[in-house]
Amino acid sequence: MPSTITTPAPRTISCSGGREIVLAGKPLVMGVLNLTPDSFSDGGLWLDPERAVERGLQMVGSGADLLDLGAESTRPGGGIYGGGAAHVPVEEELRRLLPVLERLRGEVEVPISVDTRKGEVASAALAAGADLVNDISALSDPELARVVAESGCPVVLMHSRGELAEMQRAIHFDDLLAEVVGELGSAVERAVGARVSRRQIFVDPGIGFGKTPLQNLLLLRHLDALHTLGCPVLVGASRKSFIGHLTGAPADDRLGGSLAAIGWAAAHGAAMVRVHDVAATRQFLDVWEAIDRAKEDHE
Ligand code: HH2
Numbered sequence: 001m002p003s004t005i006t007t008p009a010p011r012t013i014s015c016s017g018g019r020e021i022v023l024a025g026k027p028l029v030m031g032v033l034n035l036t037p038d039s040f041s042d043g044g045l046w047l048d049p050e051r052a053v054e055r056g057l058q059m060v061g062s063g064a065d066l067l068d069l070g071a072e073s074t075r076p077g078g079g080i081y082g083g084g085a086a087h088v089p090v091e092e093e094l095r096r097l098l099p100v101l102e103r104l105r106g107e108v109e110v111p112i113s114v115d116t117r118k119g120e121v122a123s124a125a126l127a128a129g130a131d132l133v134n135d136i137s138a139l140s141d142p143e144l145a146r147v148v149a150e151s152g153c154p155v156v157l158m159h160s161r162g163e164l165a166e167m168q169r170a171i172h173f174d175d176l177l178a179e180v181v182g183e184l185g186s187a188v189e190r191a192v193g194a195r196v197s198r199r200q201i202f203v204d205p206g207i208g209f210g211k212t213p214l215q216n217l218l219l220l221r222h223l224d225a226l227h228t229l230g231c232p233v234l235v236g237a238s239r240k241s242f243i244g245h246l247t248g249a250p251a252d253d254r255l256g257g258s259l260a261a262i263g264w265a266a267a268h269g270a271a272m273v274r275v276h277d278v279a280a281t282r283q284f285l286d287v288w289e290a291i292d293r294a295k296e297d298h299e
Contacts, residue, residue, distance in 0.1 A: 079168025119143025232271030
C-alpha cells in the first residue's frame with residue numbers, strides 16, 4: 001500500500017543567534033507560552049513571571065522543540081470573542097515579555113520565538129536572545145519586516161484578513177484555498193521584497209483567524225496545497241474554537257480535538273505544530289512516527 005503521509009523535505013534553518021531548527025520527518029513541537037491576562041484558552045495563567053518561567057521549563061522538559069512567547073493576545077473579534085483582544089502598547093508587551101524571555105534564555109537551549117506584530121518588540125526580544133519571530137499579521141508592520149531582514153532570523157508568516165477586532169465578521173471567500181494560498185504567497189513575496197531571506201520563512205494558514213469553522217476544517221483537509229509555496233508549514237490548531245464548535249468543549253478542554261488536528265497536519269507535511277499541551281502532543285507524535293517507521297522498516 002502506498003503511504004498516505006506527506007513528509008516535508010529535511011532542512012535546517014539557522015537562527016540569528018546560532019541555534020538551528022532542524023526539520024526532518026515528523027513536525028517539531030512549538031510550545032505556546034502566553035504571558036497575557038486575556039488569551040483565549042489560558043489567559044492569566046502565566047502572567048506571573050515565576051510561574052511563566054516554570055511553565056516554559058516544564059514544556060521543554062516535556063519535549064518542546066521550540067517555545068513561542070506571546071505577550072499580546074490576538075484572539076479575533078466579531079465572533080465568539082466579542083470585540084477581540086485588547087490592544088497592548090509596546091511598553092506593556094515588553095514589560096510582560098522580557099523578564100520571562102531573559103530568564104528562559106539563560107536556562108534552555110531550544111530556539112525561542114516571539115509572537116508579536118510589532119517591530120520594536122521583536123527588536124528588543126531578539127536582543128534579549130529570542131531566535132525567531134512569529135507574526136500573525138505576516139509582517140504588516142514595515143518596521144518588523146526591517147528588523148527581521150536585518151537580523152536574518154527565521155519568521156512565521158500567518159494568513160489572516162482585515163483587522164483583528166472585526167475579523168470574524170462578514171467572512172467571505174470565493175475560493176478559500178486559492179485565496180489563502182495566493183495571499184500567503186503575496187506575503188512571502190512582500191517579505192522577500194523587504195530583504196527577508198526566502199529560506200527563513202515559514203507559512204501558516206491561520207486557523208481561526210477570519211475563517212468559519214468549516215473553512216478551518218477545509219484548510220486542514222487541504223493542507224498539502226500550502227506546500228506549493230515552497231516554505232515549511234506551521235499549523236496552529238491547538239484548542240481553537242472550531243473544535244469547540246464541533247464538540248461543545250470549552251477552550252481549556254480541547255486536547256482530543258487538538259490532537260486530531262495535529263495528527264492530520266502531521267500526515268500532510270506540517271513542519272511544525274504550535275500547541276498548548278506539549279507532553280500529550282509529544283507522546284502523540286512519537287507514537288504516530290513510530291507507526292509510520294515500523295511500516296517502512298517492515299516493507
Ligand atoms: N494562533 C494564536 C496566536 N499566535 N501564531 C501562529 N503562527 N499561528 C497561530 O495559529 C496562532 C499564532 C492564537 O492562540 P493563542 O496564542 O493561544 O491565543 P491568544 O492569541 O488569545 O493569546
